Amino acid sequence: MNMIQAINSAMDVSMQRDDNVCVFGEDVGFYGGVFRATAGLQKKYGKTRAFDTPINECGIIGVAVGMAAYGLKPVAEIQFADYIYPGLDQLVSEAARLRYRSAGEFTAPITVRSPFGGGIFGGQTHSQSPESIFTHVCGIKTVIPSTPYDAKGLLIAAIEDPDPVVFFEPKRIYNGPFDGHYDTPVTPWAKHPASQVPDEHYVIPLGKANIVRGGGDLTILCYGTMVHVVMDSVKTLGIDAEVIDLRTLLPLDMDTIEASVKKTGRCMVVHEATRTSGFGAELVALVQERCFYHLEAPIERVTGYDTPYPHSLEWAYFPGPVRLRLAIERVMEDVSGEV
Template structure:
């Protein structure tokens, strides 16, 4: 067990995967010599050579297309899209090729591909470095979608993603890169020093995809969250004085519906929190699933707390984020229902 930031845990997971299987190759913009803009791949090229960790041109479609070919050939590419906002030129490759390869080839080819992307806001990155596009991937059959909230989960889920025979979208919340986020703050902390680190087990410690985690047990309301919003939900429950059960979904596809249903049937209430925009966000799918499975157990209407339906508002970034105050209001409202 070691104390690590999420960046260090992801770097360690790369190292474990590459040491265990020489078919694992890592590439993307600046990931080789420089070690990635967030340093998640620092030292890998030096250790494993430029044939297994190398830089790619600024061409997201080309990066993903090349990785799909490598995966079909038998390699296990792990690629980094420098920011999730940059993935759109490669979306056709992901949807039309990677997600469909197994089925369109009748199982003759698979696509063991991991696409890593820093996601979300909180680093003053503006509109083109702060988006949360998870919903556009959960809609695509054939893709798995992962969003860790802490260093240990980042490592364990990453190792499972690398081992998976199908493409995995691996979204990394930037606000969590340097340690667990202090969810009690609606605005950035006055100091940019590292937050407390997380305990990360040594070696190959895979965490199965599709298994949620209850991070705070409660009896009165279920809160569904992922990524940074897990900490916001926990803080909101404490500040509002509500006995809330917080579930960190960890993977959106496949989704651990059994854990969600068991919790909502116990509490009778549900609040959903995510940073992405409200309309057609993943929260809408969660509401539908909970309604279909738990309608007769619900004691009040479900509530979503989300980002705004606007282009990412750089000047109002911290008003855009769901914070403990907004989530706390939702918790109190659903308890009154």
């Protein structure tokens, strides 16, 4: 399966197992979604469980809150992450607080799916990476997969979770992993080991990171598309880096991060979102708090730029091999200044 097929399979399996699971959003019903992630679900489960909505993100998430309070398990799609802001109040002020405000009488088992990040030349209104906004909100879990296998297991876990989950899908790797520079797949998902996705139900627990590559010299923290960019760069440079795919930003698997950094003594954070107030800043602070006396060099960040998202220059905007190589050289410098 590619990632789109794995996401579709996760919703299909969840809808089979639980009649309370329903899927809705703009164009998700008859058409099957702009990226075809919901293709076939309306035909299989009917218009009351997989249906189209008006172009109204506030309404989509607001309806999801009401459905969840009533006992359903809504899976709402926001067509692009850039469009989630009109529904932010419903998500932050209502969904995230429902359990606390009702003293546990009500929960909000809502999953909000949304494609995020660049990779399709979508420009400023189809390419944003707003994940750090949601990691700031108590009561919302934030999940970002990097492979089809993880996408299915994490999405099923999100749907079954009793609290709201924002599930960002890196559309740049919907159909296959990319390297750090070109806009063509390095290896099609069909030939990639991370594409072996079981048809049946399985769950990847939220809050558990994945060490995708072991190493002893440097810890690299990343998620989503950047996992593939980092892995490609590390291979090219021949560095003995331990690469950790966070998978879930909140709750964060700090135990895995701490153990790795204490082992390697060096750390680098890579994400596509803008640098200032990006999630990397929180990671740097946490690593500094927990691992300061084990660090042998300052922590490096490689991120998107603090600029409006460029259209034609998006491949220059992404962290890529050149920027990663320079950061790795800096973090691997010893006290004499030699690499």
